Amino acid sequence: MADVSHTTVSRALNNKSRIRSETKEKILSIAKELNYQPNFIARSLVMKRTKTLGLVITTIANPFYTELSQGIETTARSLGYNIILCSTNYELSAEKQYIDMLRSKGVDGIIFTSAHMGDPNIIELAEEEFPIILVNRRTYHPMVREKVDYIGVNNILGGFLAVEHLIKLGHKRIGIIGGSSESSVGFERLEGGKKALDTYGLEVKGDYFLEGDFLKGSGYQGGKKFLNMAQPPTGIFATNDYMALGTYQAIVEEGIKVPEEIALIGFNDIEFTSIKGIELTTIGQKKYEMGSLAAKTLVERIEGGKTRPPKEIILEPELIIRKTCGFHLKGYQIELPTMNHGRGTINGDP
Numbered sequence: 001m002a003d004v005s006h007t008t009v010s011r012a013l014n015n016k017s018r019i020r021s022e023t024k025e026k027i028l029s030i031a032k033e034l035n036y037q038p039n040f041i042a043r044s045l046v047m048k049r050t051k052t053l054g055l056v057i058t059t060i061a062n063p064f065y066t067e068l069s070q071g072i073e074t075t076a077r078s079l080g081y082n083i084i085l086c087s088t089n090y091e092l093s094a095e096k097q098y099i100d101m102l103r104s105k106g107v108d109g110i111i112f113t114s115a116h117m118g119d120p121n122i123i124e125l126a127e128e129e130f131p132i133i134l135v136n137r138r139t140y141h142p143m144v145r146e147k148v149d150y151i152g153v154n155n156i157l158g159g160f161l162a163v164e165h166l167i168k169l170g171h172k173r174i175g176i177i178g179g180s181s182e183s184s185v186g187f188e189r190l191e192g193g194k195k196a197l198d199t200y201g202l203e204v205k206g207d208y209f210l211e212g213d214f215l216k217g218s219g220y221q222g223g224k225k226f227l228n229m230a231q232p233p234t235g236i237f238a239t240n241d242y243m244a245l246g247t248y249q250a251i252v253e254e255g256i257k258v259p260e261e262i263a264l265i266g267f268n269d270i271e272f273t274s275i276k277g278i279e280l281t282t283i284g285q286k287k288y289e290m291g292s293l294a295a296k297t298l299v300e301r302i303e304g305g306k307t308r309p310p311k312e313i314i315l316e317p318e319l320i321i322r323k324t325c326g327f328h329l330k331g332y333q334i335e336l337p338t339m340n341h342g343r344g345t346i347n348g349d350p
Contacts, residue, residue: 001034002027052082053298054102054110056095058137060087062214062242063270064287065113068136071291072111079299081108088114090180090213096121103130109298115139116182122148131302135294138184149301149311151294153285155185158317159192159239160199162265162283166235167200169325171263175208175233177222177243186214189239189267208233212243219246227254234262235325241266241273241282248278248324259326269320279322286315 011019012027053076057065073083086098095114099121102110109131115122119139125132126144133149166174176193179186197204212218219238226232238244244266256262269284297311
């Protein structure tokens, strides 16, 4: 109808520059008149790409993944890619089923935030050199680290900053509720907390370390267990904010005041943490930026080939001081970190 070649029509519909403006307007006008929609399957066969990415997360229940996913989805869309979201509920078998489904649909690559430290599904994809990227969580398998891109935060530093903050407020009995020991995030944040105790000459007591699963329920159970000890911690570091919320609930149910009688700090700085009445001290990380970088880096690998070496981008965490550790109360003194490992903030202001 436009009396031009297929190539010219393609250029107009894909907003390419090598076409006269009047020709482009004519083609787009005809397309609108016909209510034309490109045939997705036919286009995929020609391009050998579906312009679709898989996103595999552990759970949609954790608000951390909302902001992370927004960064991934917004950036992917700006690059012309669609996202298929899958939630594994922390199960490797479910992860494997989702991988098979995504590959059967011809996705061009997969973004994983669900990796276990020895994840066999990730190892298999890395061996095949299928385009994937790990975000927030990673596997320590050497072959994966040689082939697969990773975007994350310095979790060891984040754990250090959290426990150091409690120490500098005068706490000596500090409890830590960790995430799953199968997760690099849980392992690294716990290691950072232990490193702070060791640096400041405090004893690392096994009873003061509990394993959770990054969900609210495990934070609640951990809080109850700590409070029922003969000598409960005076400060608690929950290694993500969702567990910190559960811990907060357990403390309030026991009639104990936060922060007057016990201090609490989380990790992630998810949206609810700044709400008046909670105002959780936490370790912040750039979730949206992490997601955006993940989408850009994976698309770069898909469209640029597999020849470049893998990227490892580590973002810096930030101590965000609010009210649950008591810096604002009379008699509490706080020194911002003086060691060369990060910056602190008061209520988010440098």
